[in-house]
Amino acid sequence: AAPGGGVEAEEVAAGPALGRLEEEARRRRERLRALRQRTLQNKDSGERENKQLREDDEEETVKHKELKLRNYEPEDEELKKRKVPQAKPASVEDKVKDQLEAAKPEPIIDEVDLANLAPRKPDWDLKRDVAKKLEKLEKRTQRAIAELIRERLKGQEEELASAVGSAKQEGSDSD
Template identity: 75%
Template sequence: MADGAGKLQEEALRRKERLKALRERQIQNRNQDEGEPENKQLRGDEDKGDEEVKHRELKLRNYIPEDKELKERQVPKAKPASVEEKVKDQLEAGKPESIIEEVDLVNLAPRKPDWDLKRDVAKKLERLEKRTQRAIAELIREKLKGNEDDLASAVGAVKQEDYDSE
């Protein structure tokens, strides 16, 4: 344990020495004029030309002076911007548009795993459906042709029963 504590103290001393050296370098850089960036040098040149004006112009915002000269320097009171207009604009921008009309509920529902197979077979099924309807219609016509006599007699018999019951 004593060994570990000794190492930690040594590291702390080294760290302190490095920080001390770093501070000294920073102080030296501040003292040297060559180390200043160009922006700072330009600002310093402007200040040297205006040595006559050492203070900034007074602007009185909250203080109401009694002196006439100071009253001229008083800044007029600022009028607050209309918050209502900004709030209305933000509320209008935040309103959701009616997306419900555009959304189809079929697209929202989860699809079955075989939906792509059904999609691919749909064209073929349409052709088969048309052929099936034609075949059914043809079979019904054949039955009606074969049973025209039976049909006519059946219709006649029904009419007779209706007349007899009345």
């Protein structure tokens, strides 16, 4: 590297052959140079501003150095004036009561239902699914039984009527 900007001469010589990383490094160097130039220019005109900033910083440090005596019992009268009174803890009883009420368990069942405790048979789900179909069949079966009973009663009435009719005929013949 030659004195007085030899790096720039090398960068110009390389031209478009610079890699991506080299290009980023070159940009950073340019930004740093621009920043240095700005700081040098501001140094001359910015001394007045710097004094004002220093005064502001001093005021802030004074504010931060204010004593707050919380756990210390001062002996000096002047320091006793700066003592912070004891903080009173906030009441959390209401919050705790609300949380306890929200966390109350459901009442325990006194009587145990044996149907829920006993293990189910392996085919319980099949029986449950077929139950609806069986209800329909049960209704049809009851109707069929009622119809058969009616037919038998009609048949018996006809037999009874024919028996009564034949008895009348026999009775009229015997007279």
